[in-house]
Amino acid sequence: MAEKIRFENGTLQVPAYPIIPYIEGDGVGCDIWKNAKLVFDRAVDKAYKGTRQIEWLEVLAGKKAFDQEGVWLPDATLETIKSHLLAIKGPLETPVGGGIRSLNVTLRQELDLFACVRPVRYFKGVPSPLKNPEKTDITIFRENTEDIYAGIEWEAGTAEVQKVISFLQDEMQVQKIRFPESSSIGIKPISVEGSKRLIRAAIDYALDKGLSRVTLVHKGNIQKFTEGGFRKWGYELAQEEYAAELASGRLVVDDIIADNFLQQILLNPERFDVVALTNLNGDYASDALAAQVGGIGISPGANINYQFGHAIFEATHGTAPDIAGQDKANPCSLLLSGCMLFDYIGWKEAAALIAAAIEKSFAAGCFTADLAGNASSYSTSAFAKVLAENL
Numbered sequence: 001m002a003e004k005i006r007f008e009n010g011t012l013q014v015p016a017y018p019i020i021p022y023i024e025g026d027g028v029g030c031d032i033w034k035n036a037k038l039v040f041d042r043a044v045d046k047a048y049k050g051t052r053q054i055e056w057l058e059v060l061a062g063k064k065a066f067d068q069e070g071v072w073l074p075d076a077t078l079e080t081i082k083s084h085l086l087a088i089k090g091p092l093e094t095p096v097g098g099g100i101r102s103l104n105v106t107l108r109q110e111l112d113l114f115a116c117v118r119p120v121r122y123f124k125g126v127p128s129p130l131k132n133p134e135k136t137d138i139t140i141f142r143e144n145t146e147d148i149y150a151g152i153e154w155e156a157g158t159a160e161v162q163k164v165i166s167f168l169q170d171e172m173q174v175q176k177i178r179f180p181e182s183s184s185i186g187i188k189p190i191s192v193e194g195s196k197r198l199i200r201a202a203i204d205y206a207l208d209k210g211l212s213r214v215t216l217v218h219k220g221n222i223q224k225f226t227e228g229g230f231r232k233w234g235y236e237l238a239q240e241e242y243a244a245e246l247a248s249g250r251l252v253v254d255d256i257i258a259d260n261f262l263q264q265i266l267l268n269p270e271r272f273d274v275v276a277l278t279n280l281n282g283d284y285a286s287d288a289l290a291a292q293v294g295g296i297g298i299s300p301g302a303n304i305n306y307q308f309g310h311a312i313f314e315a316t317h318g319t320a321p322d323i324a325g326q327d328k329a330n331p332c333s334l335l336l337s338g339c340m341l342f343d344y345i346g347w348k349e350a351a352a353l354i355a356a357a358i359e360k361s362f363a364a365g366c367f368t369a370d371l372a373g374n375a376s377s378y379s380t381s382a383f384a385k386v387l388a389e390n391l
Contacts, residue, residue, distance in 0.1 A: 002055035005085045005345065007309030012085070014345045019055045021080050025090020026062040027319025028329035033090050035384035036334045039354060042388045043342075047349040057084070061103055062092040073103055078110055081312065088313045088341055090334060091320075104314070105151075108144045111310050113303035114194065115201045116142040117340070118286050118316070125362040126294035126371060136269040136292050139209075141202035142282025143230075144303055146194045149279045153186035161185050190226040190278060192233050199234040201306045202276040203242060207251065211273040214238075216255040217281055230278050231255050258285075265289060290316070297370045300336035302344070311344060313337040327379040330368040332358060335387070357390035 003015040024033045037056060044052055059077040066072050072095050081087045092103040107113070118140040122133040130136070154161035164185050168174040177183055199216065206214050216235075220228030238246060238253040245251035256264065258281045264271065265288065277285055290299035301316040315334040323329060335354055342351035362371075366386050369377040378386065 004083065005309075007085055012309055012345060014347075016052045017055060018345070019057050019084055020341075021057045021059045021077075021084050021087040023059055023061045023077070023087065023089035023092070024064065025315065025319070026064065026093040027091060027321045027324040029062075029090030029092075029315075029319065030325060031327055031329045031380045032315065032331040032334050035380050036331045036338060038384050039331075039335055039357075039387050039391075040338050040350075043350045043353045043357075043391055044347070046391050047347070047353055052347070059087070061089070061107075066095075073106060078107075081107075081111065082310065085309050086311050086313070086341065086345070088334070088338060089315070091315050091318050093319050093321075105149055107312060108303050111303075111305065111312070112145060112308075113305050113310060113312060114143065114145050115198055115304045115306060116140070116144045116282060116286075117201075117205070117302045117304055118142070118289075118299060119340070120286075120289040120293055120299065122293040123298065123359055123362045125365060126298065126367075127373060128292060128294055130266070130292050133293050136265070136289065138265070138269065138272045138289060139205065139211075139274045140282060140286055140289065141198060141205065141274060141276045142286060143194060143198040143277065143279050145279075146189050146191060147226075147279030148186055148188050150187070150189055152189070153184060156182050156184040188223070188226050190229055192229070195230045195233045195278075196237045197307065199230075199237055199276045200241065201304070202274050203238065203251065203253070204306070206274040207245065209274075212250060213252045213254065213271075213273040215261075215272055215275045216253070217258050217261045217275050217277040217285065218255060219258045219281065220255075221257055227258075227278060227281075234276065261285065262288060265292065286316070294371060296333065297330035297368075298332040298336065300333055300340055302337060302340045304344070311341075313341040313344075327381055328369050329380050330370050331380055331384060332368075353391045354387070357387045360390045361386050 002017040002019045005018050006013040059080050061073050061077050065074055094102050121137045154164055165177060165180050203214050216231050218227040218231045220231045242251055287296060290296045296317045299316045302311055302313045304311040314337055317333050320329060339351040339354050366378055368383050
């Protein structure tokens with residue numbers, strides 16, 4: 001009988017037949033989910049010979065939720081994901097106008113999914129703008145709940161922003177708002193707790209994977225108390241909790257200014273193993289690194305709370321409404337995110353089968369339209385069938 005995954009004493013308790021919620025996604029979500037599910041189920045069956053199986057439970061979010069229930073993110077969806085701990089999702093449309101600014105950000109905030117984890121690696125045969133894309137093998141840990149994504153801002157010309165500006169000028173003696181009459185104001189919270197739990201997760205991940213270097217990426221040369229605090233608190237954490245690993249050389253913690261980092265991932269990507277970044281910097285770096293290895297269509301992602309076990313694994317690309325329903329979309333972002341899900345629950349054999357099948361297919365020149373260039377391409381469903389055969 002299928003059961004929920006539980007989190008006890010800091011460890012996931014995964015039954016042989018777990019129930020895992022999924023959000024199909026908007027736009028190309030209808031194309032990629034059904035084909036990814038085919039590969040997921042086939043990989044589990046192949047790896048465990050019928051002794052394990054996932055019961056997929058659909059929950060609603062995005063346009064599909066709005067059309068059926070009149071809200072973009074139903075309370076029932078949040079409650080189901082909370083009670084089942086994990087979920088996997090396709091891309092979601094961002095509502096136009098007021099209300100929710102981003103469904104993805106809302107899910108991260110509501111479930112306190114503080115670590116956005118994106119492993120970036122190259123697959124042989126994939127077109128890349130780099131001469132040596134195989135040197136790029138970096139895992140990003142992006143803080144997910146603070147920084148400007150907290151959404152604390154006031155619009156220029158409103159009474160609210162004028163109150164904030166008056167307070168800053170009159171009470172805090174701020175003289176550096178150059179055009180106070182026409183400025184919008186945003187607040188960038190970066191905390192000790194938020195920084196340390198993200199950097200701790202990055203270090204634990206590195207040690208678990210046998211990687212030695214964790215690099216703190218920041219803009220602390222300019223933003224000394226927020227970005228600079230992130231750097232400072234990262235070094236403090238390493239000394240407080242990982243002194244033995246530092247002393248033995250098993251762990252090296254260093255740091256780099258964000259703009260230099262964006263240069264170095266092009267020039268010397270092999271110098272980085274795991275990188276920890278604040279929210280906005282992590283957003284920029286994630287897409288930049290994805291482009292180096294072939295694009296966001298093959299970039300997986302997970303949003304995880306390592307303290308309580310909650311996690312959402314997701315396709316990192318957009319909804320691509322221009323090709324929705326046409327069986328053209330690349331399912332690899334969702335597939336590789338599924339590999340991350342399987343790794344997270346300890347089903348590493350299934351994850352390895354899927355990753356190897358993708359690697360084999362790419363090496364043989366089997367690509368969807370986004371990667372095929374001028375060569376003939378495979379439809380979403382045809383590509384999924386090739387993967388299923390290659391498992």
